[in-house]
Amino acid sequence: MNSSLLQMNTIFISILIEALPFVLLGVFISGIIQMFITEEMMAKAIPKNKFGAVLLATIIGALFPACECGIVPITRRLMAKGVPLYAAIPFMLTGPIINPVVLFSTYVAFGNDWKIVFERGGVAFIVALLVGAVLTFQFKSPQVKHELAIHSHSKTFQQKLVGTVKHSIDEFFSVGKFLIIGALIAASMQTFVKTSILLSLGQGEVSSNLVMMGLAYVLSLCSSADAFIAASFRSTFSESAIISFLVFGPMFDIKNTLMMLSQFKAKFVFLLLVYVFISVLAVSIILVR
Numbered sequence: 001m002n003s004s005l006l007q008m009n010t011i012f013i014s015i016l017i018e019a020l021p022f023v024l025l026g027v028f029i030s031g032i033i034q035m036f037i038t039e040e041m042m043a044k045a046i047p048k049n050k051f052g053a054v055l056l057a058t059i060i061g062a063l064f065p066a067c068e069c070g071i072v073p074i075t076r077r078l079m080a081k082g083v084p085l086y087a088a089i090p091f092m093l094t095g096p097i098i099n100p101v102v103l104f105s106t107y108v109a110f111g112n113d114w115k116i117v118f119e120r121g122g123v124a125f126i127v128a129l130l131v132g133a134v135l136t137f138q139f140k141s142p143q144v145k146h147e148l149a150i151h152s153h154s155k156t157f158q159q160k161l162v163g164t165v166k167h168s169i170d171e172f173f174s175v176g177k178f179l180i181i182g183a184l185i186a187a188s189m190q191t192f193v194k195t196s197i198l199l200s201l202g203q204g205e206v207s208s209n210l211v212m213m214g215l216a217y218v219l220s221l222c223s224s225a226d227a228f229i230a231a232s233f234r235s236t237f238s239e240s241a242i243i244s245f246l247v248f249g250p251m252f253d254i255k256n257t258l259m260m261l262s263q264f265k266a267k268f269v270f271l272l273l274v275y276v277f278i279s280v281l282a283v284s285i286i287l288v289r
Helices: 002-036 039-045 050-063 068-080 085-094 100-109 114-138 157-192 195-201 205-219 226-231 239-251 254-263 266-287
Strands: none
Touching (some): 068 085, 100 226, 157 226, 205 226, 239 266
């Protein structure tokens, strides 16, 4: 038992050491964006054409390297300033995945493998477009629980710098605990769960994806660090299942589901979960081999 605990501790620490630099970088850039880029800038850039708005919002998500736990309130503020639901949601879905910080951490975690990076970004992009297209037809109202009042206060450059540091610290401690919990669970699974059990679950083309998507939802990892944990399962699960993990987790997990439920109507959150789940499963199976 002592040797097993030592092995688990070693795996746990190695995951944290690899992931923490990317988490720190991610929350710092997120803090800069939070204080220096206004929602009005985003709202003015959204085209009137619905499908053009979905496409642009999906692309703009790459400019916001916020974790999935931080993207929900940003999305809500954007909607309060005039960004329609069908554009705000694709932005929320791609923001935690296709930004440079997350893609670079994925590149490092998988041993400088560009194929995984392009597959993760590509699947996330397609899923966001599909979900956004469905929303343009289905929902005519914002689907928010209550109207959000926006109060604009001009701040000096120094105040913005202080705000950036405070936001970065708050977000780091917010996402850090989820990283630690996820790393501990991943290390425990690798140490105490027999490889044969995981292999039996991961043999089917669909079942392996379902297992990894469920795992991503439960672990609730920060998207800046989830690639390091996903890479530890590479020898057990198929590449398609790994991509499902890397795409579904940042779009939907326990912590951001609770955040969505606090901002959006429960029925909408449930339907969004269904749309994302089906899209990630289908696109990853079809495109990733």
